[in-house]
Amino acid sequence: ATEMTLNPLRMMLNEILDQLKAKDIASIFAEPVDVKEVPDYLDVIKHPMDFSTMKKKLNDHQYSNFSDFEADFHLIINNCLMYNAKDTIFYKAAQKLREQGGAILRHAQRRVELVG
Numbered sequence: 001a002t003e004m005t006l007n008p009l010r011m012m013l014n015e016i017l018d019q020l021k022a023k024d025i026a027s028i029f030a031e032p033v034d035v036k037e038v039p040d041y042l043d044v045i046k047h048p049m050d051f052s053t054m055k056k057k058l059n060d061h062q063y064s065n066f067s068d069f070e071a072d073f074h075l076i077i078n079n080c081l082m083y084n085a086k087d088t089i090f091y092k093a094a095q096k097l098r099e100q101g102g103a104i105l106r107h108a109q110r111r112v113e114l115v116g
């Protein structure tokens with residue numbers, strides 16, 4: 001498949017992205033927030049991010065290291081915590097994804113270091 005590449009970092013980041021996406025069971029982080037549904041979203045959130053955009057960046061070789069990849073994951077979380085009120089399903093889902101994703105990224109960081 002085209003997914004298999006000679007670049008071990010890109011292979012690993014693809015695996016990690018799949019693990020993170022699997023935690024988003026409601027798929028609320030899967031695609032860009034629909035501005036037709038949420039008209040003021042871009043007034044509040046200056047740097048939208050979602051998993052499909054991360055996948056595109058990954059395949060376009062836009063992540064040259066682990067921390068750039070990790071920064072976009074935290075952007076997804078922080079945008080959601082900023083835009084949504086604390087008592088919303090969205091806010092709570094972001095807190096949960098931050099915990100679950102944090103564990104995945106901590107384990108991955110060590111593996112990426114091994115790849116060198």
Ligand SMILES: CCOC(=O)c1ccc2c(c1)NC(=O)[C@@H](C)N2
Pocket residue numbers: 028029033034037038079080083084090
């Ligand atoms: C069909 C209506 O969809 C939404 O209103 C909506 C859909 C997805 C969303 C979102 C809103 N807000 C967010 O902050 C991110 C996490 N995801």
